[in-house]
Amino acid sequence: MKGFCFRCRAAVALPGRVGRRDACPSCGWDLHIGxxxxxxxxxxxxxxxxxxxERVTVKDRANFCDFFTLRETPPETAPDKGDVKDRLRALFKD
Ligand SMILES: [Zn+2]
Structure with missing residues (x-):
């Protein structure tokens, strides 16, 4: 399963489905999250x-949702909005 980490925006590729205990290889954050x-x-x-x-109120921690599917598009904005420097750094990363 391929997708992106909302937190560090790293591309993530796993051999199977994302499990509740899987974490982002780049930042270590939970992957199975809203x-x-x-x-x-x-x-x-x-x-x-x-x-x-099922209703999941905490969106940034691992959940038990059976419908979880890792998103295949990069997150548009960081949840904390980040700062300008971070955004510029992300822009020129490639
Ligand atoms: Zn990450």
């Missing part, structure tokens, strides 16, 4: 586009 999920949508009911998913 913020990394393809169904995550701020503003939607429960901030989730999957209507059958």
């Amino acid at each position: 913020l990394n999920c393809t169904f995550y949508e701020p503003g939607a009911y429960n901030d989730c586009r999957e209507p059958q998913a």
Whole structure:
């Protein structure tokens, strides 16, 4: 499964599905979290586009959601907004 870490924006590739104990190889943060999920949508009911998913209130810690699917697109903005230097650094990283 391939995707991105919401926290450090690193590309993540795992041999199988993301498990609850899997962590980002770059920053060590939990991967099985709402913020990394393809169904995550701020503003939607429960901030989730999957209507059958159980309510998960903590979005940045590992959860038990069976519908978790690692998002394949890079996060657009960091949750803490970061600062300008960080954003510039990210821009010129490649
Ligand atoms: Zn990370």
